[in-house]
Amino acid sequence: MIYFCSDKNRRSLVLASPALNGIDFLEVIGPSGCGTQLALTLLKDARTLTLTPDNIVITGGAPIQVVSISSATDDAPFVLTVNLAGPGDFSLYQLAVVAGPGISDPPDGFDPQLSTVSFSFKAGCPTPADCLPDNCCPAPVSSAPDINYLAKDYGAFRQVMLDRIAVLVPTWTETHAADLGVAMVETLAYAADHLSYQQDAVSTEAYIGTARSRISLRRHAKLVDYTVGEGCNARVFVALTLAPGLDNIFVPAGTTFYVQQPGVPVSVRWTDILAQQLTSSPNPIFSSMEDCMLFCEQNNMNFYTWGDTDCCLAPGATEATLLGHKHTLQPGAILIFEEVLGPATGNPADANAANRCAVLLTGVYTTDYKGRPLTDPLTGYAITRITWAAADALPFPLCISSTTDSDHGSVPVYGVTVAYGNIVPADHGITVTDEALPPVPSAPPAPPEGSGCTCGTSTPPPAPIPRFHPQLANAPLTFSPKFNGFSPVSNGLTSATAFLAPDPKSANPQVSLNSSDSVSWTPLTDLLSSSDSDPVFAVEVERDGTAFLRFGDNQYGQAPDSGLTFTATYRVGNYSVGNIGRNTLGHLIIGPDFPSPPGTIVTVRNPLGAAGGVDAESMNHIVQYAPFSYETQLRCVTEADYGDAAAQLPGISEARGTLRWTGSWYTAFVSVDPVATITTALVKETTSGLNLLRMMGTDLSVEGAKLVGLRIEMEICVDSNHFQGDVFEALTQVFITGNRCNGQPGLLNATNFTFGETVYASPLIAAAQAVEGVLAAMLTVFARMDAPVGAPDGVATGYLTMARLEIPRCDNDPNHLDLGTFVLHMDGGK
Structure with missing residues (x-):
């Protein structure tokens, strides 16, 4: 049996014995790695030994033949030279001295433990490792301490350490808090408690489903390209009224407006004690967004009715006439139209507070084309014609003048609705400077040079920041x-x-x-x-x-x-709390940049409520939506994909896609139904939006939908109590023009039709029959404008079908008869 021992005393014992000899060490003689001679050094004199090749056995690796053995000489009495037929390989070899062939025991006079030696022919080759073998005897294993690994807080950590000390040092029984050992244990328990909390916090914040920090959720969401909404502040239009006789009053950007408080004047100097009362209020504070000039003539402006009575601005209106020359009005200014009198009573308390809207002026005209002042040629009154943006078209009718009801004298009332200028745009928030x-x-200490992982490169890790x-x-x-301000033509709103x-x-x-x-x-x-x-x-x-x-x-x-x-300069004020109601603001603070004294501005109010304030995205919403945001389709492959993607773009009501082989590649033809009219700019914007989504190798072409005009003729029988003209006008309103007072479109309005829609006859007859004064209604012609001769008549079938890319139209426009005609044949009546 071969033992591995750290203290090798056998050699000393054999040296002390007069009857035993043994191997001390062995060397390979010859070129490094290619030696063919072995110098076998014994512990004692070897000149008396007579060993032959049969007494030497070499095992391990490739077989090696012993050719001869050279006896020890007087110069080297302890060394025997073993001559080999060739060098060995890289394996570990073992040389044993045996009594003879087939015998594993050593010859007489040789110690059994020192009759073998291990060696390598490649010992002289360079190697990075130590050739000395390690002790293979394992160190004694001590039993693991019985520790509660569920300990996660201060009390549990303290008890675990005290229990362990009781096992290691049974004689230590001190429990007083002032004891050094107890103090050390409690200090370590305190540190362990904080470390445990940090570990729990890291593992908690590592997953979007368990994170309790909104910042952690925000970073998790960004990993899947989901941008968390941080909310938005509210905006409002503030109407300022100047004291009579004042003009060119400058209101600097950053002027602050405050919610009404009793006992506080309209304008307060920033050094006044009342200013602190306003700024310390928990109510939302608004700040003006641009420099403004105020003019007295814009305090209150009346509409001009050209001598007519009972006038109103219809829904969709984008122009009006003001009484007087308003030279201070400029394109880009904001006006607010407000109903200030009850149309039926003439009483301000009866005014409808909902009839208010803001418009951006696109044109202000006080002179005619020859440069002469605009006046009414009949009365000579000075007038100003104004136009505003189509996006600000009136959403409801605005009554300008009226006649009161019989209970209030049936008298004419003018100035039912007025226009307010001196409008200052403001948003929620106050500046902290x-x-x-x-x-x-200081940066954390850098790791020692040479430590850390460099990922297989020589580049050192970056220095800590x-x-x-x-x-x-x-x-x-x-x-x-x-x-960027307001502008009808530039990059502003x-x-x-x-x-x-x-x-x-x-x-x-x-x-x-x-x-x-x-x-x-x-x-x-x-x-x-x-x-x-x-x-x-x-x-x-x-x-x-x-x-x-x-x-x-x-x-x-x-x-x-x-x-x-x-140093940080920032604004404070956000979320939907800024969406205050109308007529909530009532004060402003005159700052150091405000050149006018208090009393210059006599009223501060917001005729319209603030809007646009949005709360920050909640944590629950982030958890629910962020993991699935990447599933949003951002590509167009099928025909339906192109239609759905185009319908999401601004200015498009609905769209359909068609893939066609155009000779060398596929082209996606996208037919669009615009909200208004199709223009070159709309086609360009739609093409640009779809180019981001279209499939590679597929061309793109955006075109208008194919419009199919309808030919509709009806026979109407009017009862004897109604005039034909009145019934005709009512039918025209129901089918074509719509209700101009409430903005309801006509039944045949283009907005009521879409791609491939089947047009049925029954709704047309029902709508006509419902008009007051109609005894009977009958369709006589119901067909497509492009229908060939002999095609089935819609009167017989009761419906007209459209192809997938066709949209029915019946505009009854004399300038575009191809878009449909609607004819009423009236009979009976007065």
Whole structure:
């Protein structure tokens, strides 16, 4: 049996024995790795030994033949030379001295334990490892301590350590808190409790389903390309009234407006004690968004009715006439139309507060084409013609003048609706300037040189950067879209409606940083598109509304240097709490940039309620929607895909796609039904939107839908108590023009038809029969305009079918007879 022992005393014992000899060591003689001689060194004199090749057995690796054995000489009395037929391989070999062939025991006089030796022919070859074999005897294994691994808090950790000490040191029984050992145990338990909490927090925040931090959810959502909504602040139009006789009053951007409070004047200086009362109020505060000039003539403007009575502006109106020359009105100004008197009573208390709307002026005309002042040629009254954006077309009728009912004298009432100028756009939020943030701390120590993983390269790991995530002292931080002012032709907002309906997805954090090295840092929603030298930062909002600032890592955004200090200027005010009702605002603070004294502005009000305020996306909503956002289809492959994608684009009511082989490739022909009319710009925008989604190798062509005109003729029998003209007008309104007072479209309006829709005769007859004064209605012609001679008549079948890409139309427009005709043959009546 072969033992491995750390203390090899056998050699000393054999040396002390006069009757035994043994092998001391062996060397391979010859070129490195190719030696053919073995120098076998014994413990004692070997000159008296007579060994032959039969007494030497070499095993392991390729077989090797012993050729001869050279006896020991007087110069080397302990060394026997074993001559071999050739060198061995890389295997480990063993040389044994035996008594003879087929005998495993050593010859007489040889120690059994020292009669063998292991060696390698390649021992002289370079190797990075130590050739000395290790001790293969395992160290004694101690039993694991009985520890409660469920311990997760201070009390449990303290008890675990005290129990372990009781096992290791039974004589230690101290329990007083002042004892050094107890104090040490409790200190370690305190540290372990905090470490355990950090471990639990990391594992909790690691998954979107368990995270309790909104910032963690925001980062998880970004991994699947889902952008979390941070909300949006509200916007409002503020109407200011100047004191009589004042003009050219400048209102700087940033002027703040406040909710009405009793006992506080309309305008308050920023140094007044009442200003502190306004600013400390928990109600929403609004700030003007651009510089404005106020003029007394715009306080209250009346419409001109050209001498007529009982006038109204119909739904869809985009122009009107004002009484007087309003030279201070300019295109791009905002006007608010408000009903101020009850049409039936003439009493302001009876005015309908819902009849209010804002418009963006696109044209103001006080002179004619020859440059002469505009006047009514009959009365000589000065007038101003105004036009406004189509997007601001009146959504409801506005009564301008009326006649009161019999209970109120049946007298004419003028000025039922007036136009207010001096409108200031404002949004929710107040500015906090130059808030000092804590300095950037020192970076964590770098790892020792040569440590860490370099991923198989010689590039050292990057140096640590400071851990700097400051928070803003005030909340909630304002998020709002960029505002470039109002302009009918430039890159500003082109309608008042668009101002009150901001896109929350385009809202950006309203914060800026200035560092002590005079560099301005820009906020972004994320840092993924930033370079290593961009001075940018991301804003992350926690569940309680606290805003934290996250800087770059010198790969995605620049990392701030240690010791750098920042000052933050930001706005506070966000979410739907800013959607205040009409006539809620009542005060403004005159700041140091406001040149006019108090009393210049006599009223502050918001005729329309604030709108556009949106709450931040809740954590539950993020958890429910973020994991599935990537499943949104962002490609067009089938015909239905092209139609569905086009219908989602602005200006398109509905669309259909058709794939056709055009000789060398497929072309997707997209037929669109526009909300208004199809234009070159709309085709270009639709093509651009679909190009992002179309399949490679497929061409794209956007075209208008195929419109099919209808030929409809009806025989109408009018009862004897109604005039034919009145019934004809009522039928025309039901089928073609629609109700101009409430905006309800006619039955044959283009908005009531879509692709491939079958047109039935029964709704037409029912609608005609429902008109007062109609005794009977009968369809005499019901056909397509393009129907060939002899085609089936819709009167007989009761319906007209359309192909997949066809849309029926019956506009009854004399200028476009191909889009349908509607003829009524009236009989009877007065």
